[in-house]
Amino acid sequence: MGFKNKTVLITGASSGIGREAAIEFAKQGANLILVARRKEKMEKLKEQLEKSHIKIRTCQCDVSDKSQVRKMSEDVLKEFGHIDILVNNAGFAIYGSVSELTIEDIEAQMATNYFGMIYCTKNFLPSMLEQNSGHIVNVASVAASFGLPGIASYCASKFAMLGFSEGLKHELSGTGVGVTVVSPIMVRTDFFDHPSFEKMPKYSPTSLSPKTVAKAILKAANSPRLEIIVPSVVRGAVWAKHTFPYLINPILGSAFKKQLDSKK
Numbered sequence: 001m002g003f004k005n006k007t008v009l010i011t012g013a014s015s016g017i018g019r020e021a022a023i024e025f026a027k028q029g030a031n032l033i034l035v036a037r038r039k040e041k042m043e044k045l046k047e048q049l050e051k052s053h054i055k056i057r058t059c060q061c062d063v064s065d066k067s068q069v070r071k072m073s074e075d076v077l078k079e080f081g082h083i084d085i086l087v088n089n090a091g092f093a094i095y096g097s098v099s100e101l102t103i104e105d106i107e108a109q110m111a112t113n114y115f116g117m118i119y120c121t122k123n124f125l126p127s128m129l130e131q132n133s134g135h136i137v138n139v140a141s142v143a144a145s146f147g148l149p150g151i152a153s154y155c156a157s158k159f160a161m162l163g164f165s166e167g168l169k170h171e172l173s174g175t176g177v178g179v180t181v182v183s184p185i186m187v188r189t190d191f192f193d194h195p196s197f198e199k200m201p202k203y204s205p206t207s208l209s210p211k212t213v214a215k216a217i218l219k220a221a222n223s224p225r226l227e228i229i230v231p232s233v234v235r236g237a238v239w240a241k242h243t244f245p246y247l248i249n250p251i252l253g254s255a256f257k258k259q260l261d262s263k264k
């Protein structure tokens, strides 16, 4: 499927991966609905993309607030009639041990990363089912496959996203509506600007550009697969973890624990 004249809604479109995904979809002629909290950032992007002669709408919305998502989706469906692709990308992490993080820190990550995806899915899925077509792309992380010290609650939100997506994909079999998860390793975005990452090295030499992940999102929107791991070679690490957990988990756990301890 090409994306010309398709309607694509992207959450977390004001920055990083979501912003790059918007640029890539615009290049293909898709109409866009950009969703995030920072209106001015989305307006700048809209201005930049308007040269592509596509229809663009920005929606200021906190996806962790179900009433805001309901209002946003009602407005979008009134104006566009339907959407073809939903990219649930909004998300963030707070770095720190479970002992250091407050219950509110843990709830906030789940509220945006997991429930934000649920609210958007619940509000747009009925119209996709009605038209017997559509694709939901959920941006998780390799943290959906590895429980790591320092980001345990972030990992939980991404494990939840992957599990939900797998179940939903089975439920939607034969309906014409697809679900695919995109799980990247570290990406060079503002994600690590959260103050909790202050003492952490910002990026590893292997970290990805947001454009690489954006391209995987476009591939996912046409894919019958459940999960696309970026880069694909990391699928080997996920396989090794599940196949030899007693070998792999202690190695990964102690490396990340060392980093967490060095932050103190």
Ligand SMILES: NC(=O)c1ccc[n+]([C@@H]2O[C@H](COP(=O)([O-])OP(=O)(O)OC[C@H]3O[C@@H](n4cnc5c(N)ncnc54)[C@H](OP(=O)(O)O)[C@@H]3O)[C@@H](O)[C@H]2O)c1
Pocket: 011, 012, 013, 014, 015, 016, 017, 018, 035, 036, 037, 038, 039, 041, 061, 062, 063, 064, 089, 090, 091, 092, 093, 112, 113, 139, 140, 141, 142, 183, 184, 185, 186, 187, 188, 189, 190, 191, 192
């Ligand atoms: N960077 C990485 O290393 C990495 C690796 C794997 C997966 N990911 C995942 O990729 C996704 C995008 O992250 P990124 O790296 O592009 O980080 P980013 O540059 O910080 O972008 C995060 C986006 O999410 C939006 N957002 C956050 N909370 C929101 C809320 N409550 N309501 C609406 N929008 C919200 C932000 O917009 P506003 O602040 O304007 O609302 C922003 O547009 C996240 O789900 C993240 O977990 C990132």
